[in-house]
Amino acid sequence: MSFTVEERGNPNTLSYRLFFKNAEGKYISPFHDISMYADESQHIFHVVVEVPRWTNAKMEIATKDPLNPIKQDVKKGNLRYVANVFPHKGYIWNYGAIPQTWEDPGHKDGDTGCCGDNDPIDVCEIGTKVCSRGEVIKVKVLGILAMIDEGETDWKVIAINVEDPEAKDMNNISDVQRLKPGYLDATVDWFRRYKVPDGKPENKFAFNGEFKDKDFAIETIKSTNGFWKALISQQTKAGELNCKNTCVSTSDSPFCCSGDEAKAVVDGTCPCGTKDPMPSSVDKWFYYEK
Template identity: 85%
Template sequence: MSYTVEERGNPNSLSYRLFFKNADGKYISPFHDIPIYAEESKNIFHMVVEVPRWTNAKMEIATKDLLNPIKQDVKKDKLRYVANVFPHKGYIWNYGAIPQTWEDPAHKDGDTGCCGDNDPIDVCEIGSKVCSRGEVIKVKVLGILAMIDEGETDWKVIAINVEDPEANDMNNINDVRRLKPGYLEATVDWFKRYKVPDGKPENRFAFNEEFKDKDFAVEVIKSTHNLWKDLISQKTSAGKVSCKNTCVSECDSPYCCSAEAAKAAVDETCPCGKEDAIPASVDKWFYYERK
């Protein structure tokens, strides 16, 4: 299955949205309508790329918006950009999410002791290619990091694009240590410190900041897929999460969105316009003494 994206609004502005279509040209939700598995028998998963490597805009699947387009996160009516915390420039991997997963904010994780962050599970893709925003790729899972973000469980899956030249040589987390020395340590450092420029404390991690292996990661992903199944089947309260979809739910489900209704919703948004300028402050570096 191939997917395309459609830009609406002005890039780098509050109006910007990135909507998804399937191979039939039907608008879909990247959260609900893209299958979790690319090849289930091999544990190959789909990943929706939200943030290309080296960029700073904090883009994410809008879980509370109809059709869950990608948009930029906002705080105090301003677009959010991650700071360049020396020596890291923007995001140091292609960053995104595995569709049809959900970290339930009412479910306490048995390993971390904290509830979920109300989002699909996050992925750091470590291949050599810089992906495009909205690209849907197939990834091989290598391991996972358990971040505790302001008291919430926020798993970070480490994966590699199956089309990457090094993919055949990477099958578990130890292969990352061997072939990309320093990358895992940089990943912990990045997640620990990226909110400090905003006045937040350093993030914490379960398992003493250690990465768990591939098998552990796959089980975590499967558990978040089961939580998503409960969400989409109305066994769990959705809260403010938009569960509308065009491909998954039955026609009599309140979550079913017709192709016509989906198109009408997209048509109501602003057409793609001129790109706004990115603030010059985004390119500045932030330095502070590590504890």
């Protein structure tokens, strides 16, 4: 299935949103209405790209907004950009999330000892192509990193686009070490230090910062899909999460959103307008002793 996106609001402003449509042109939620699997028999997963490689704007699926468009994270009323912590420039992979997954904040993980971060599971796509924001790609899962972010479990799946020329040679996390030496070390370094410029401590990791293999990663993803299923079927309380969807819930569910309702959500936002310039500080490098 193919998906398209529709921009609303002014890029680089608080009004900017990126809404999703399916192949029939129907508005959908990228959190709920896109299948987790692109090919379950081959363990091929869909990933919604939130942040293209080398960019700094911290874009994310808006889990608390109707239809869950992609929008930029906000901190103290200002748009959030990740700092360039030397020697890294922006995000060093295409960064996104697997739909129909959820890291349950009410579930304490047996391996990390921490509860989930209330978001879909994150993915670092390591292929050659720089993807577009809102692109829905199909990936092979290679491994996973267990980051502890301010006391919450925040899994980072390592994957590669199935269309990448190197995908045929990448089947597990050991292949990344062999074919892309230094990339996994850089990934740990990036996640460890990226919040330090904001005055926060370095992040911690379970398993001493070691990556777990493909099988472990797939089982972890499946568990977060189970948490999502409990969420969307109202077995788990949604809290502030917006679970409105156009393709999953039955008509008698409070989460069911008709096509007209979905269109009204999008029509209620500003049309796409002029892009604002990004702050010059986005291109500066931040230096500190490890």
